[in-house]
Amino acid sequence: MSDQTQKPDLERLLEYLRESRGFDFSGYKRTTLVRRVQKRMAQVGAKDYAAYLDHLQLHPEEFVALFNTILINVTSYFRDRPAWEYLQTEILPKIIASKQRYEPIRVWSAGVASGEEAFTVAMLLGEALGASEYRERAKIYATDVDQEALAQARQGRAEEKDLEEVPAVLREKYFEREGHHYVLRGDLRRSIIFGRHDLMQDAPISRIDLLISRNTLMYFEAEAQAKILARLHYSLTDKGYLFLGKAEMLLTRTALFTAVDPSQRVFTKVPHESLKDRLVVLAQAGNLEPSNIMPRQARVRELMADAMPIAQIVTDTGGIITAINDRARSGFGLVTADVGRPLQDLEISYRPVDLRSMIDEAHRHRKTVKVQDVERRRANAEPEFFDVEVVPLIDKGATLLGTSISFTDVSGYNRVNRELERSKHALETASEELQSTNEELETTNEELQSTVEELETTNEELQSSNEELETMNEELESTNTELQTINTELQDRSIQLNQVNTFMEQIMANLQLGVAVLDRDLRVQLWNRRAQDMWGVQAAETIGQPMLGLDIGLPLNELAKPIKNCLNSGNGLQELTVQATNRRGKSFTCRVQCTAMGGPDGGRSVILLMEAVEQA
Numbered sequence: 127m128s129d130q131t132q133k134p135d136l137e138r139l140l141e142y143l144r145e146s147r148g149f150d151f152s153g154y155k156r157t158t159l160v161r162r163v164q165k166r167m168a169q170v171g172a173k174d175y176a177a178y179l180d181h182l183q184l185h186p187e188e189f190v191a192l193f194n195t196i197l198i199n200v201t202s203y204f205r206d207r208p209a210w211e212y213l214q215t216e217i218l219p220k221i222i223a224s225k226q227r228y229e230p231i232r233v234w235s236a237g238v239a240s241g242e243e244a245f246t247v248a249m250l251l252g253e254a255l256g257a258s259e260y261r262e263r264a265k266i267y268a269t270d271v272d273q274e275a276l277a278q279a280r281q282g283r284a285e286e287k288d289l290e291e292v293p294a295v296l297r298e299k300y301f302e303r304e305g306h307h308y309v310l311r312g313d314l315r316r317s318i319i320f321g322r323h324d325l326m327q328d329a330p331i332s333r334i335d336l337l338i339s340r341n342t343l344m345y346f347e348a349e350a351q352a353k354i355l356a357r358l359h360y361s362l363t364d365k366g367y368l369f370l371g372k373a374e375m376l377l378t379r380t381a382l383f384t385a386v387d388p389s390q391r392v393f394t395k396v397p398h399e400s401l402k403d404r405l406v407v408l409a410q411a412g413n414l415e416p417s418n419i420m421p422r423q424a425r426v427r428e429l430m431a432d433a434m435p436i437a438q439i440v441t442d443t444g445g446i447i448t449a450i451n452d453r454a455r456s457g458f459g460l461v462t463a464d465v466g467r468p469l470q471d472l473e474i475s476y477r478p479v480d481l482r483s484m485i486d487e488a489h490r491h492r493k494t495v496k497v498q499d500v501e502r503r504r505a506n507a508e509p510e511f512f513d514v515e516v517v518p519l520i521d522k523g524a525t526l527l528g529t530s531i532s533f534t535d536v537s538g539y540n541r542v543n544r545e546l547e548r549s550k551h552a553l554e555t556a557s558e559e560l561q562s563t564n565e566e567l568e569t570t571n572e573e574l575q576s577t578v579e580e581l582e583t584t585n586e587e588l589q590s591s592n593e594e595l596e597t598m599n600e601e602l603e604s605t606n607t608e609l610q611t612i613n614t615e616l617q618d619r620s621i622q623l624n625q626v627n628t629f630m631e632q633i634m635a636n637l638q639l640g641v642a643v644l645d646r647d648l649r650v651q652l653w654n655r656r657a658q659d660m661w662g663v664q665a666a667e668t669i670g671q672p673m674l675g676l677d678i679g680l681p682l683n684e685l686a687k688p689i690k691n692c693l694n695s696g697n698g699l700q701e702l703t704v705q706a707t708n709r710r711g712k713s714f715t716c717r718v719q720c721t722a723m724g725g726p727d728g729g730r731s732v733i734l735l736m737e738a739v740e741q742a
């Protein structure tokens with residue numbers, strides 16, 4: 127079995143439409159699509175999709191009828207008028223204000239059907255810009271996938287009843303009467319460019335300031351809607367507006383657009399950041415001459431040591447002090463004259479920490495020795511804390527040259543640390559409480575989240591039912607229009623029939639021959655006035671009765687056979703002359719002509735013409 131035959135029949139039908147006519151209905155809402163196709167199937171008497179596909183292949187003219195049924199073209203001027211009023215008062219002025227006076231204003235009505243939407247926006251733009259600016263600046267692209275609808279739109283014609291929603295001033299200003307209908311004025315019409323465009327397949331029109339896509343998206347499934355919306359997003363300028371139909375709300379779920387006012391169906395585009403790589407290179411050139419640096423090196427080193435935030439003492443390998451920095455002098459009671467003395471002679475060598483053992487260890491292992499949080503207490507003062515570091519100074523050739531001893535004041539840090547400890551404890555308690563509150567919040571949040579999700583689902587379901595209802599409404603409107611047309615035709619036909627009937631009745635009434643028309647069972651169908659006069663029996667007494675059973679002065683026994691012959695043979699005219707008795711009981715000679723004819727139900731009928739040839 128091929129792929130083709132394994133597909134459900136509807137899918138095969140859709141594929142056939144796509145391949146043979148380029149119409150892709152796969153993104154349309156299934157429920158609507160099925161209803162519309164089945165409507166056509168019922169009309170051509172196809173019992174299933176496969177039979178309908180066969181029918182389409184044999185009768186290509188059915189494509190037009192099918193597309194007309196699927197592409198519901200319901201539209202009108204100022205459809206959903208409050209939305210147009212909002213556009214007129216809130217949106218058009220913003221669009222115009224965002225442009226230079228000479229810049230074109232580009233509008234796209236996508237899914238314009240028979241054009242009313244494009245004509246509506248043209249009138250509003252004409253009002254907002256004034257005649258001459260409108261002529262110069264307005265460009266309205268009006269597109270649809272349906273060529274037939276576009277052909278109608280291009281004419282720019284309207285019946286009086288179509289213009290009921292157009293405010294009287296606008297009707298006066300923008301329409302001209304031509305016989306029984308109205309035509310849009312040429313200067314308004316010239317700015318509108320009609321063209322075929324398939325929202326699912328064709329490249330979008332660009333640089334659009336106002337994109338009107340009303341009551342069209344709702345025919346598509348969510349996935350196809352998203353695809354179309356992405357294209358519409360591309361079409362709009364960054365300051366452009368998207369104007370949707372009353373029932374179209376799915377945009378609240380997309381990141382591409384935001385609603386201008388949630389109660390209206392007008393949206394602005396959320397622009398995508400364009401990827402602009404900006405590389406800024408800042409080059410700063412210094413101008414230091416080596417000759418300026420060299421003589422000052424020693425002094426710079428000295429100043430650098432003094433500028434250090436730690437106290438530092440340097441000794442040589444014999445334990446003689448070779449340098450004391452400023453911090454060490456001020457913080458540990460040392461003086462410049464201590465340089466050159468043995469470290470072990472000074473109090474600092476054993477208080478606040480035993481430096482001698484640290485120096486021994488550093489020398490022995492040739493590595494830094496550290497002691498942290500060494501406490502020093504001075505009279506009436508807060509305790510101080512130091513990190514003490516003894517670093518062996520080793521030259522490139524691994525020769526030990528001396529020792530650096532540094533004291534880093536960590537008192538502030540320690541105080542903060544203790545504070546931190548206390549705070550930490552308090553925080554831990556608070557944190558536990560917070561944790562439990564957090565968990566409660568989390569649970570509440572999750573419950574809320576799930577309620578929100580439920581609400582969103584319900585909302586989407588409602589939304590989709592709403593769109594479904596709106597679609598059905600449009601279908602009903604379209605069926606209603608069809609029925610009204612049929613009704614008008616039937617009324618015309620009925621008037622014509624009545625006229626023919628009256629005409630026939632008058633002929634029958636004025637004939638000087640008695641006329642009786644019999645059906646194939648020889649029951650009377652027609653009995654004219656002269657027949658009533660001849661036999662004294664009213665039409666009401668004879669219609670529907672068997673002719674041969676009538677109680678009249680005609681010798682029906684004699685006539686029975688010729689009448690049946692005439693009926694059965696279907697040809698020829700039988701003519702007989704019989705003796706009859708009129709309604710006053712007088713005898714007279716009567717000529718009876720019997721003619722067969724085709725009856726309305728396809729069977730035969732007989733006409734009897736009765737004439738007195740000799741009066742009694």
Ligand SMILES: C[S@@+](CC[C@H](N)C(=O)[O-])C[C@H]1O[C@@H](n2cnc3c(N)ncnc32)[C@H](O)[C@@H]1O
Binds near residue numbers: 198200340342600
């Ligand atoms: C109900 S009408 C809406 C007309 C008008 N926008 C309004 O709101 O009054 C829907 C229109 O969408 C058109 N349409 C359907 N599918 C389309 C497609 N893929 N691309 C462009 N137009 C499409 C139909 O031909 C029809 O004219």
